[in-house]
Amino acid sequence: MRPRKEPSKAVGTDRDFVVALGRGLEILRAFRKEGEALGNRDFATRTGLSKSTISRLTYTLHRLGYLSYNPDTARYRLATPVLSLGYACLAGMPTLQLAKPYMQELANYSGMPVALAGRDRLTMLYLERCRGSNPVTLAIEVGAHIKLATTAIGRAYLAGISDDLRTEILEEIRSHEGESWPAIERGINEALECHARHGYCLSIGEWKTDVNSVAVPFIPTDGSPVMAFNCGGAAPHLSRDWIVSDIADRLKDLVRQVSAISP
Template identity: 30%
Template sequence: MPDGQQTSLPSAPESREAPKYIVPGLQRGLEILRAFRRDRHRIGAPELARELKIPRSTVFRLIQTLEYMGFLEKLANGSEYRLSVGVLSLGFEFIASLEVTDLARPLLEKLRDETGHSVHLAIRDGGDVIFVIKARTESAFASSINIGTRLPAHGTVLGRVILADLSDQELDEVYPQANLPKFSPQTPQNLDDLKALLGQDRKRGYARSASYFETGIASVAAPVRDQSGRVIASVNITFQDGVVAEEDIETNLVGALVKTAGTLSGLLNYHAGTVLPDGEGVS
């Protein structure tokens, strides 16, 4: 994963009836922000007007407001805009407001020091996972993931251990499409393949990968649960594929990872055997 990975805003929700008291101007302003993506850093006002089906005069006023508020920045060419630091500050404020981040940071740093590998904490947002904590090693092979980076949940082990907690109905809602985007030969091609893989992860209690999302990178991940028994986050250890011995992975890395995830879950008041609302116990 290259340094400087751009963070994109979440995709707009599926089309549905708008609430009675929705504010159209605010909605349109947020739609403008959502138009910027990891692979689309700069956009002009005419392009936004066409795409969002908003009059150019309205787009101009909205852009001026967003620029004034520090969420957009005009480029040197004078005709295009990009996201500004105001968006990033909102993201960091959100991350800082999560209880799990305060509790997890010292545990992840300890896990990094014990294993000598980079460690991350991620949460799910729809079909993506967002990295909210990074404990990076100083070794030559170190994670280049940035806090706020958004990656596809089905294409990463961090995402898989969170998705494994969802019911079939919940998974159907997250992935309504027939085929899933592929990132490597190992990526599940469709929802049935994903469900089969998640079943294995669920039974194992953690997930493993070798060049699953990015060639040369291996990872193990474990779920973090809260007092309800649901998985709210995941922790992983990343290391160079083919370098760490299999016995070391299973005996040392997985053991330390699962212990850390369990400790963090305990701090969030999770107790094994918690009964979920549908009556299904979690162990």
């Protein structure tokens, strides 16, 4: 499959971009933990917006029902309508339900969790996850974010997108990582070369020193954004040799099967 072209996120010169709407969404994105309560000062710190702008945005989002407000603490929480948007998004992804039986089959075989994720800026967001039988497993659930640059699933996403979008994202990672960039760049380049040769990407102790993983990009045919499947676990239970000799091919088969039945 050829890499999919996706729209650039650059909006500085986009005259059709609605700045106020973008800022409002940044408020919603400022929440990073389950049940987190934030005040206007927290929003200002996390978004870089002025306090006066923050006050208007939080007031508006509260009036619309997307934020709940506690007058005793002067803090906001995400409200139920935000959750409804998330469920509506998941319901619009038929791949999740189609892929789950194949994911569970590989999880049962390997004993390791198998996941499907999409990009959220410089992270990968878990959209589906099937548990394996191995008691030593990664505590990553649906809705969790993991780094894009050092994980197999993030690198597989990079392998599946267009050259232009990949260049843009890599520049963002370079700017974000600073002095760590040279080592991260080497790991990404090695993963992309591995994908070009073998059809999968690896992260062997690079995201976490005791975790190994393999991932394969999934490019939907309906125009949806590129996603990626992975299988990962504790290094003593998921060795590089086992990944290369067995698990990687099974994961590639999983993606082929899902691609064949996807709309």
